Amino acid sequence: MCCFQWWDAFGLPTENYAIKMKKKPQEITKQNTDMFRSQMKNWLILLIGAVKLILLIRNIINGLSGILSNCLKKDWPTKRDAD
DSSP: OOTTTTOOTTSHHHHHHHHHHTSOHHHHHHHHHHHHHHHHHHHHHHHHHHHHHHHHHHHHHHHHHHHHHHHHHSOOOOHHHHO
16 A cells, blocks of 8 residues: 555645634645646646757757768868878
């Protein structure tokens, strides 16, 4: 058994807060879950943006390495060729 099975983030603490603020626990719970949901959406947007940036950088690096390797394959004049 997990020791956290009775822990509830929106349970007793929410009820105590609702009593303190003189509101219904259902309203406070809805506000909390809506806030949590919006925060998760924001984190997901940031995560997707970070992944896209990493992929863009990787593609740029791969593109540059491809250009450089193609340049090295060609017979570019070297200092020895000039002698």
